[in-house]
Amino acid sequence: MKVRAELRSIERIVLLLLFSICGFQSFGQTDTEFWFSVPEINRYHFGGDDLNHKNNGSPVFFRITAGDIESMVTITMPANNSFNGGNVYTVLVPANTTKTLDLFNLKFLGDAWGGVPGVADDASMENRLLWTKSDLTAAKPYINKNNKGVHITATAPITVYYEISAPANMDLLTLKGRNALGKEFFIPFQTDYNTPLGRYLFKYRPYSSFDIVATTDNTHIRITPTHDVFVFKIGKCAANVPFDIWLNKGETAIIPPLDSDPANKSDYRTSNRKEDRLIGSKVEVVEGGDIAVITRDDMVEAPSRNVDFVGDQLVPVSHIGEDYAVVRGRLFDNEEHVYVVATKDATNVTVDGN
Numbered sequence: 209m210k211v212r213a214e215l216r217s218i219e220r221i222v223l224l225l226l227f228s229i230c231g232f233q234s235f236g237q238t239d240t241e242f243w244f245s246v247p248e249i250n251r252y253h254f255g256g257d258d259l260n261h262k263n264n265g266s267p268v269f270f271r272i273t274a275g276d277i278e279s280m281v282t283i284t285m286p287a288n289n290s291f292n293g294g295n296v297y298t299v300l301v302p303a304n305t306t307k308t309l310d311l312f313n314l315k316f317l318g319d320a321w322g323g324v325p326g327v328a329d330d331a332s333m334e335n336r337l338l339w340t341k342s343d344l345t346a347a348k349p350y351i352n353k354n355n356k357g358v359h360i361t362a363t364a365p366i367t368v369y370y371e372i373s374a375p376a377n378m379d380l381l382t383l384k385g386r387n388a389l390g391k392e393f394f395i396p397f398q399t400d401y402n403t404p405l406g407r408y409l410f411k412y413r414p415y416s417s418f419d420i421v422a423t424t425d426n427t428h429i430r431i432t433p434t435h436d437v438f439v440f441k442i443g444k445c446a447a448n449v450p451f452d453i454w455l456n457k458g459e460t461a462i463i464p465p466l467d468s469d470p471a472n473k474s475d476y477r478t479s480n481r482k483e484d485r486l487i488g489s490k491v492e493v494v495e496g497g498d499i500a501v502i503t504r505d506d507m508v509e510a511p512s513r514n515v516d517f518v519g520d521q522l523v524p525v526s527h528i529g530e531d532y533a534v535v536r537g538r539l540f541d542n543e544e545h546v547y548v549v550a551t552k553d554a555t556n557v558t559v560d561g562n
Contacts, residue, residue: 238275238367239385242360245421245460246316246333247381247504247519249374250414258411265334268316269371270309270360274301279364281307286458287355290330301366325441325475328354335419337462337476338412342442348428348454350461351439357421357458372517379517381502389423389498390524396549397487397503398518403480404509414507415478416485417464418522422455424497429453429461432490436466438478452494463489488549498524510543525551534561 249268251261272281279301285291292314301307315331323329328339335356342351360368360383368383395418403414420429430452431437437445444466445451453461465486467479485505493499504519528551537544548557 237383237385237387238365239387240279240362240365242368242383242385243389243421243423243500244358244360244368244370244381244383244521245335245356245419245500245502246311246358246370247419247502247517248334248336248462248506249372249377249517250412250506252410252414252507263375263377265374266312266316267373268311269373270311271306271369271371272299272301272309273306273367274303274362275365276303277364278303279362279366281360281362281366283309284359285333285355285357286359287357287456288328288330288458291333301362328356330355332356333358335460335462337415337417337440337464337478340440340462342439344439344442344445344451348426349451350453350455351437351442351445351451352462352464353453353455354460354462355458356460359423359458374517376515377507377517379519381519381521384521384523387523387527388500388521390526391493391498392525393491393499393501393522394525394549394551395486395489395491395501395503395522396547397485398505398508398545398547399482399485399487400545401508401510402482403505403507404515405480411475413474413476413478413480415464415476415480416503416505417462417478418486418489418491418501418503420455420461420463420491421500422457422459422496423499425456427455427457427496427499428494429455429496429499430492430494431463433463433465433486434488435479435484435486436468437486438464438466438476440476455499487547512543514543 249265251263251265256262281299283297299307316333326341335354340352340354370381372379430450432450433447436447465479465484467477501522506517507515508518509515534546
């Protein structure tokens with residue numbers, strides 16, 4: 209199947225999200241530098257509850273592949289001096305070889321959700337909403353801010369993907385290197401399936417969000433959301449009203465949709481409804497360096513009752529295109545979809561194929 213955008217502007221203006229309810233795969237980017245925000249993973253598969261999760265969100269991995277030249281790979285968290293006990297993490301990847309890093313060994317996850325809201329576990333790489341801080345009244349405001357940005361560098365080109373292998377909740381997120389860095393993004397999401405909260409009404413409920421990581425200090429970011437944004441422990445930022453945040457190098461911001469239902473008593477007042485996804489939201493750097501953005505949609509339920517994580521690392525407007533070949537999967541016809549987000553008015557989209 210072929211998707212083409214016929215433009216009334218010479219700018220590249222279409223962003224394509226290819227979505228599969230059982231997982232997302234995209235082509236990797238060979239590079240020597242990568243920025244990433246490790247997404248929060250729920251613990252509630254297999255009938256868990258707040259006292260007995262039955263799933264600690266692991267295993268999860270970085271899979272790193274070198275080409276014809278061996279590569280010394282360095283992993284740091286620039287905003288978190290306690291990562292890996294304060295030591296730089298390095299791994300040598302021989303030529304034409306893949307190294308697997310089990311992130312549990314890097315204290316990625318613990319067995320429990322415990323901790324103090326707003327106080328991050330510095331030993332963990334996971335970007336949990338529980339640990340974020342917000343202040344909308346500061347001279348340089350911020351919301352749902354954490355210190356969990358990951359910076360990967362290599363002495364020779366590599367490819368990297370992040371694999372979630374938690375039981376019954378698997379996915380792959382391909383890191384796109386410097387192609388993921390930019391100053392303007394439009395956010396895609398799936399809009400066909402809800403999160404089945406009838407079975408997962410917990411204190412820290414599954415949620416969808418887009419997560420931002422800054423690559424330089426004093427990065428001024430403007431967000432225009434298409435739905436009310438949930439601000440942990442504070443309230444909300446209103447739909448269709450631009451708001452500004454600041455992040456330093458390696459800091460992250462989690463941007464989830466608000467659930468306006470007063471019956472929602474969970475600490476995560478995030479919406480599970482497909483119509484509340486933040487699709488079409490705009491993120492732009494007003495001043496400062498590049499940012500990287502991921503989308504994450506945890507525990508999406510298809511008609512077949514499969515419940516899975518769906519995510520991707522995005523590319524900025526400067527790198528998107530007009531003509532895409534879509535790979536068809538092997539799922540039921542009513543469970544595979546292509547989503548197209550236009551970034552300019554008067555964009556005509558045509559689909560050629562069966």
